[in-house]
Amino acid sequence: MKIFLIWPAGDPHMGTLISELEKGGLDVVYWVCQPGTEKYAPEKTVVHSYVDAMFGLPAKGVDVSEFPPPSAEILNKFHRAESVILTMMNRTVAGLGTDERKHLYYAMLGYWFGVFEKYKPDAVIFPISPHFAYDYVIYELARFLGVKTMAFYDTLIPGRALLYGGDILDGSKDLLEAFNKNKKQKFSVHDLAKDIREYYEPRIGESYNSVPSAIMEQKRNYSFFHRIFLEPKIKQSIRDLSFFYKAPRYIWNVCWQKKWDLFKFPVVFVRRLFFSNLKKEYKAFETRPDLNKKFVYFPLHVQPECTTCPEGGVFVNQILTLETISAALPSDWVIYVKEHPIQWIRFGIDYSDDRYRGYYEKMASIPKVRILPINTNSYELIRRSEAVVTVAGSAAWESVLLLKPAVIFGYPWFQHCPGMLKADGVESCRKALEKIVSGFSVSRQEIINYLKSYEEASIPAFIDHSAGRGSSLSREESMKNVARTVLKELKIKN
Numbered sequence: 467m468k469i470f471l472i473w474p475a476g477d478p479h480m481g482t483l484i485s486e487l488e489k490g491g492l493d494v495v496y497w498v499c500q501p502g503t504e505k506y507a508p509e510k511t512v513v514h515s516y517v518d519a520m521f522g523l524p525a526k527g528v529d530v531s532e533f534p535p536p537s538a539e540i541l542n543k544f545h546r547a548e549s550v551i552l553t554m555m556n557r558t559v560a561g562l563g564t565d566e567r568k569h570l571y572y573a574m575l576g577y578w579f580g581v582f583e584k585y586k587p588d589a590v591i592f593p594i595s596p597h598f599a600y601d602y603v604i605y606e607l608a609r610f611l612g613v614k615t616m617a618f619y620d621t622l623i624p625g626r627a628l629l630y631g632g633d634i635l636d637g638s639k640d641l642l643e644a645f646n647k648n649k650k651q652k653f654s655v656h657d658l659a660k661d662i663r664e665y666y667e668p669r670i671g672e673s674y675n676s677v678p679s680a681i682m683e684q685k686r687n688y689s690f691f692h693r694i695f696l697e698p699k700i701k702q703s704i705r706d707l708s709f710f711y712k713a714p715r716y717i718w719n720v721c722w723q724k725k726w727d728l729f730k731f732p733v734v735f736v737r738r739l740f741f742s743n744l745k746k747e748y749k750a751f752e753t754r755p756d757l758n759k760k761f762v763y764f765p766l767h768v769q770p771e772c773t774t775c776p777e778g779g780v781f782v783n784q785i786l787t788l789e790t791i792s793a794a795l796p797s798d799w800v801i802y803v804k805e806h807p808i809q810w811i812r813f814g815i816d817y818s819d820d821r822y823r824g825y826y827e828k829m830a831s832i833p834k835v836r837i838l839p840i841n842t843n844s845y846e847l848i849r850r851s852e853a854v855v856t857v858a859g860s861a862a863w864e865s866v867l868l869l870k871p872a873v874i875f876g877y878p879w880f881q882h883c884p885g886m887l888k889a890d891g892v893e894s895c896r897k898a899l900e901k902i903v904s905g906f907s908v909s910r911q912e913i914i915n916y917l918k919s920y921e922e923a924s925i926p927a928f929i930d931h932s933a934g935r936g937s938s939l940s941r942e943e944s945m946k947n948v949a950r951t952v953l954k955e956l957k958i959k960n
Contacts, residue, residue, distance in 0.1 A: 467491060467492055467493065467588045467589065467956060467958065468492075468493045468495045468585065468586065468587045468588050469487070469492050469493065469494055469495065469587055469588065469589045469590065469591055470494075470495065470496045470497075470498075470585070470587045470589075470590040470591070470604070470608075471484070471487075471494050471496070471497045471498070471591050472498045472590060472591065472592050472593075472596070472601050472604055473497070473498070473499065473591065473592070473593045474498055474499055474500045474516035475499075475500055475503070475593060476500040476502060476503060477500075477503070477941070479941045479942055479944075479945045480499070480503050480506045480945075481505075481506040482942050482945040482946060482949075483945040483948060483949055484497075484506055484507070484508065486945070486946055486949030486950070487949050487952060487953070488508065490949065490952075490953040490958050491953075491958050492952075492953070492956075492958070493508075494507070494508055494511050495510075495511060495512065495585050495587060496511065496512045496514065496525075496581065496585055496587070497511050497512070497513055497514065498514045498515075498516050498519050498600075498601070499513055499514070499515065499516065500515075500516060501515050501516075501517060512525050512527065512528060512585070513525065513526075514526075514528075516598075516600075519600040519601075520558045520598060520599065520600050521558070521559070521570075522570050522573040522574050522577070522600070524577055528581070530577060530580070532580060532584065533576055533577055533579070533580025533581075534576065534580075535572060535573075535576045536572055536575045536576045536579060540575065540579065541572070541575070543610065544575065544606060544610070547602070547603075547606040548568075548571060550602060550775060550776050550782075551571050551574075551599050551602055551603060552564070552567050552568070552571065553770075553775050553782055554597060554598060554599040554602055554770070554775055554776075555567050555570070555571075555599050556769075556770045556818070556819040556820050557597075557598060557599070557770040558598060558599060560818060560819045561819070571599070571603070574599070574600055574603045575603055575607070578600075578603050578604050578607050579607060582607055582608070582611055582613070587608075587613055588613065588614065588956075589613065589614040589615070589616065589956060590604060590605070590608045590613055590614070590615050590616070591615075591616050591617075591952060592605065592615070592616065592617040592618075593617070593618055593929045594617060594618060594619065594620070594772065594929055594930075595617055595619065595630070595634045595772045595776065595777060596617065596634070596772075596776070597770075597771070597772035597775060597776060602776065605617075605634070609633070614631075614956070615631075615632065616629065616630065616631055616952060616955055617629075617630040617634055618630070618925070618927065618929050618948065618951075619638070619879050619929075620928055620929050620930055620933035621879060621920075621924065621933075622665075622860060622863060623661060623662060623665045623920075623924075624661070624665075624928070624933060624934060624935060624936035624937040625661065625926060625927070625928055625933070625934055625936070625937025625938070625939040625944075626661070626662075626920075626924040626925070626926065626927075626928075626937075627924065627925045627927045627928060627929060627933070627948075628640070628641060628879055628923060628924055628925065629925060629951055629955065631955050634776065634777070634877075635776070635777065635779070635877040636877075637877060637878075637879055637881055637882065638879060638923055640922075640923035641879075641882070641919060641920060641923040641924075642882050643923075644918075644919035644920075644922045644923045645882060645915070645916055645919035647919070648915045648916075648918055648919045648922075649912070649915055649919075650915075651915055651918070652911065653911075653914050653915055653918045654914065655667065655914060657914075657918060658914070658917055658918060658921060659921050661937070662917055662920070662921055666867065666917060669864065669867050669868075670867060670868060672849075674845065675843065675845050742823070743815040743816060743817070744809075744810060744814075744815045744816070744817060744821050744825070744826070745810060745815040746815075747823070747824075747825070747826045747827060748805060748826045748837065748840070750826075750827075751826050751827060751829075751830035751837045752837045752838060752839050752840075753836050753837065753838070754838070754839070755802050755836065755838050755842060755847070757846070757850045759799075759800055760796070760798060760799045760800070760852050761799055761800045761801065761802045761836075761850075761851055761852065762791065762795070762799065762801055762802070762851055762852055762853050762854065762855045762873075762899075763802050763804075763844075763847040763848060763851040763853075763854050763855070763861065764787075764788065764791065764801050764802065764803045764804075764854075764855050764856060765803075765804050765806065765844060765847075765854075765856060765859055765861045766784060766803060766804065766805050766806050766809070767784065767806060767856075767857055767858075767859055768806045768808050768809050768812065768813075769782075769784075769809070769820040769821070770820055773857070773858045773859060773876070773878065774857050774858065774876065777857075777858045777876045777877045777878065778857040778858055778875065778876040778877075779875070779876060779877070779890075781857045781875040781876055782857075784829075784857065785825075785828055785829060785832070787857055787875055788801065788803065788829060788832050788835055789832055790875075790889070790891060790892050790895055791855055791873075791895060792832050792833050792834050792835060793892045793895075793896075794889075794892050794893075794895035794896035794899055795834055795899065796899065796903065799834065799852065799899075800834045800835075800836055801832075801834050801835045801836065801855075802836055802838050802847060802851070803829060803835055803836065803837050803838065804837075804838045804839075804840060804842055804844070804847070805837075805840050807840060809821070844861065844864075845864070848861060848864055848865050848868060848870060849868065849870070851865075851870065852902060852903075853865070853870065853871050853872060853873055853899070853902050854870065854872040854873070855872070855873040855874075855875075855889075855895075856872065856873075856874060856875070856876075857874070857875045857876040858874060858875070858876030858877060858878035858881075859878070860878075862874050862878065862880070862886065863878070863880050863883070865885070866880075866883055866884065866885035866886065866908055866913065867913060869885070869907065869908050869909070869910065869913070870885075871885050871886075871887060871901075871902050871906055871907065871908060872885060872886055872887070873886075873887045873888075873889050873895065873898045873899070873902075874886055874887070874888060874889070875888075875889050875890065875895075883913075883916050884908045884909075884912035884913060884915075884916060885907075885908030885912070885913070887901060887902070887906070925947055925948070925951050926939055926943070926944070926947050927939070927944040927945075927947045927948050927951070928944050929948075
């Protein structure tokens with residue numbers, strides 16, 4: 467059985483994954499990889515740098531003269547995907563105009579359609595939900611051509627992932643099937659696996675206020691100290707002592723060969739000091755919350771990220787989401803909005819395609835919307851709110867664990883959890899909020915049954931290294947479990 471492996475991880479255990487897949491009888495005919503990991507590729511595998519793939523460049527050795535541009539018939543069948551892909555390009559080709567993005571998309575579609583026709587895979591394997599434009603093109607083409615797709619999803623419990631064995635917006639079929647089987651059971655907390663119990667029990671206490679591990683991880687990763695001293699290439703150069711001649715060479719390169727960089731940092735400093743930026747604009751509209759009012763809590767998503775594109779559908783546009791909530795909200799309620807604490811740390815405070823000039827001003831102008839200081843306690847907002855409303859954020863999950871209902875516009879991995887109400891427009895949002903006003907609630911028993919179902923459906927694995935911290939699972943074990951899951955899903959005995 468031939469597979470495409472769209473797995474660009476700079477991980478020495480990629481060799482373990484590929485070896486296990488081959489032992490199981492799979493032929494990795496095409497691999498989109500991280501530069502530097504090509505040595506793990508089987509001899510006849512076509513190797514394609516993900517960096518080249520992101521910019522529409524072909525794999526080395528592939529004759530693109532065989533691949534014609536996409537026809538009008540194909541483009542018309544991909545009109546929904548086109549909108550998603552053009553938005554995804556905010557991540558990789560920010561600032562590129564619409565026509566230029568379209569041309570890049572057409573080039574990607576033509577190339578990958580040709581690759582599918584030439585190599586004829588039986589399945590395409592992704593590590594996570596595709597969200598870098600090129601991989602989403604591959605995903606949509608695979609589904610159009612009837613090729614099996616598989617992706618994995620790191621959940622909020624360390625060392626546990628879910629398999630998405632079809633439409634990524636449907637989530638995990640295994641989790642849904644397990645919950646349908648278990649929803650009328652009488653499981654107790656003591657029936658849950660130790661790691662799930664240790665995750666769950668602290669979160670239902672009234673005093674729980676811990677910063678989520680994923681946020682702590684990203685704060686570390688994007689800190690000045692980490693970027694300077696813990697970046698893998700710099701750590702390696704310190705270990706082999708090459709740092710002491712590379713650093714002066716780099717400084718010389720910046721100060722002499724690229725003279726313009728001499729002015730870059732002072733210009734950026736002055737611009738941020740005296741001119742408008744995201745942080746200043748946000749602060750201009752923020753207001754302290756009145757927790758005695760009736761309100762829904764809408765925490766903004768980090769963008770660009772897969773939780774809104776593709777998992778948010780059309781509600782990748784969070785202003786549209788807020789306008790929808792505002793139109794559906796009871797007259798005496800307000801919407802408390804708070805920026806994600808990682809947004810500025812990860813992407814900076816300069817304006818961008820996702821956070822453009824006037825972004826927060828537009829939000830603040832929406833009736834009933836109140837922008838809160840970024841350091842406002844999220845757990846207190848969840849506890850004091852009438853409901854959490856989000857596209858597909860983890861705040862909805864935290865909310866239902868506290869038996870507080872949540873309204874979701876997107877397709878998070880926990881979308882079928884009891885307490886989640888789905889909205890896709892003003893009318894459905896209004897009905898969801900009316901249901902909450904009428905006393906809709908979720909029981910502790912329902913949540914425990916869902917967690918037990920999650921235990922049964924989840925895989926002992928982690929895709930991103932951060933998702934494995936706090937777990938006793940090794941990276942090698944994780945990769946072997948991923949391979950076993952792939953083989954099982956493809957019904958190959960190993």
